[in-house]
Amino acid sequence: MLFSYQNIKISYGPLAAELNEFDYSNINFETIKEFINKIDSVINENVYKKDEYINLYGFTQKLMDKNEESNFEVVKDTNGSLHYTYFTEGSNPVNEMVNAMNVLKKDIKKKDTKLIYLMPPDKYIKGYTEFPKGIPYNFANETADNFIKGIKDIGIDTIDFREDLLDNGISKEDLFFKTDHHWTIETAFWAYTKLVDELNYKYNLNLDKYRFYRNKDNYNFIEYKNSYIGSMARKASIYYGGVDDFTLIYPKFTTNFEFMSQTKDRVVNLQGRFEDSLISTMPFNSEKGHYDLEKDMYSSYLTGNQGFTHIKNKNNSKGIKVLFIKDSFSLPLSAFLSNVCSDVYLVDPRYYDGDITDLTNKLKTDFVFVTFSPPNLTMEFFNFKK
Numbered sequence: 118m119l120f121s122y123q124n125i126k127i128s129y130g131p132l133a134a135e136l137n138e139f140d141y142s143n144i145n146f147e148t149i150k151e152f153i154n155k156i157d158s159v160i161n162e163n164v165y166k167k168d169e170y171i172n173l174y175g176f177t178q179k180l181m182d183k184n185e186e187s188n189f190e191v192v193k194d195t196n197g198s199l200h201y202t203y204f205t206e207g208s209n210p211v212n213e214m215v216n217a218m219n220v221l222k223k224d225i226k227k228k229d230t231k232l233i234y235l236m237p238p239d240k241y242i243k244g245y246t247e248f249p250k251g252i253p254y255n256f257a258n259e260t261a262d263n264f265i266k267g268i269k270d271i272g273i274d275t276i277d278f279r280e281d282l283l284d285n286g287i288s289k290e291d292l293f294f295k296t297d298h299h300w301t302i303e304t305a306f307w308a309y310t311k312l313v314d315e316l317n318y319k320y321n322l323n324l325d326k327y328r329f330y331r332n333k334d335n336y337n338f339i340e341y342k343n344s345y346i347g348s349m350a351r352k353a354s355i356y357y358g359g360v361d362d363f364t365l366i367y368p369k370f371t372t373n374f375e376f377m378s379q380t381k382d383r384v385v386n387l388q389g390r391f392e393d394s395l396i397s398t399m400p401f402n403s404e405k406g407h408y409d410l411e412k413d414m415y416s417s418y419l420t421g422n423q424g425f426t427h428i429k430n431k432n433n434s435k436g437i438k439v440l441f442i443k444d445s446f447s448l449p450l451s452a453f454l455s456n457v458c459s460d461v462y463l464v465d466p467r468y469y470d471g472d473i474t475d476l477t478n479k480l481k482t483d484f485v486f487v488t489f490s491p492p493n494l495t496m497e498f499f500n501f502k503k
Contacts (some may be wrong), residue, residue, distance in 0.1 A: 137449075152216050192248065192252045201298055211212075211255070217496070219273075224474045230483060234275045235447075235487070261491040265277060278308045291303065305446075309331075313457060330457050336368055339365045340382065344361075375394070376428055391456075400416065418452045430455055433457070434459055437459065437461060438484075439483060441462070443465065
């Protein structure tokens with residue numbers, strides 16, 4: 118009884134806020150479904166003594182030396198890194214996604230705009246990652262291979278960050294966080310340098326002619342030891358998954374940006390140096406519990422996933438303009454790329470309510486980068502038209 122009372126007590130405020138924000142004039146199946154999901158999320162995030170229960174459960178799984186927890190919600194590879202996976206007999210179909218890319222290509226009105234798919238690596242790295250016996254593999258890389266082939270066949274260019282990944286100078290165990298599904302910030306910085314190299318080579322550009330903005334010596338690499346608890350450890354606990362180091366990377370040189378992001382009615386405006394406008398200090402200063410999303414250091418870049426974001430580089434007014442149609446892998450990547458651009462736009466299909474195709478034509482950028490990690494190759498992310 119006391120446990121139930123405490124749950125109601127701490128959830129009351131957030132639940133009341135969701136009830137007040139709900140649009141009662143637009144009630145249909147989709148809005149009700151979205152509302153129920155939000156309520157469920159609020160309740161799950163506000164469980165009384167939640168951190169203690171996560172720790173106890175994870176510690177129990179650790180004692181039993183299990184390679185999976187919560188019915189394979191999170192699994193371990195042979196190196197102890199955590200993964201999301203699921204049982205399947207093969208790769209996912211890609212035809213609908215290829216067709217969506219083809220429609221986007223045809224609907225871009227500015228004919229000199231280049232449409233490119235950027236493929237981030239999956240945490241399951243071929244030639245390195247191994248699962249213990251009995252742990253399922255989700256065939257995300259095979260889905261990505263089929264998708265890349267499909268869009269190449271219809272004339273859409275690609276840049277695949279899986280290529281050269283094991284030869285980029287970063288140790289294999291540091292390419293991804295052990296407790297999270299994202300690449301490390303060091304890997305994202307490497308991907309930024311590879312992207313500039315590829316754009317210069319394929320499109321005869323002259324970005325960063327003297328390699329000043331790609332030189333690691335011109336950036337601060339601030340390491341926070343044993344500080345980062347990724348999305349998987351937030352589910353499975355630090356006792357089961359451990360804790361990661363986190364490296365914050367930002368320029369030593371003078372920078373000047375304007376930053377704007379908007380998700381529904383929430384608007385953020387910042388300006389100043391890279392570290393003042395493109396990085397949020399909240400995750401480093403938050404006094405919330407270990408597993409609270411406010412402490413997600415990865416989302417310190419660009420304040421995390423937002424519906425729409427615009428970065429204006431006030432020191433490079435004549436640079437290229439690019440749009441990322443993206444998931445969270447692009448947060449640090451696009452922040453670094455902004456150093457060689459005049460304008461960088463980002464739109465996340467999960468949080469943007471407008472028509473992405475219309476937005477693409479309105480912005481009239483030089484490049485449109487569509488980029489979702491291999492596990493996110495689902496139609497949820499390819500809903501460009503509304």
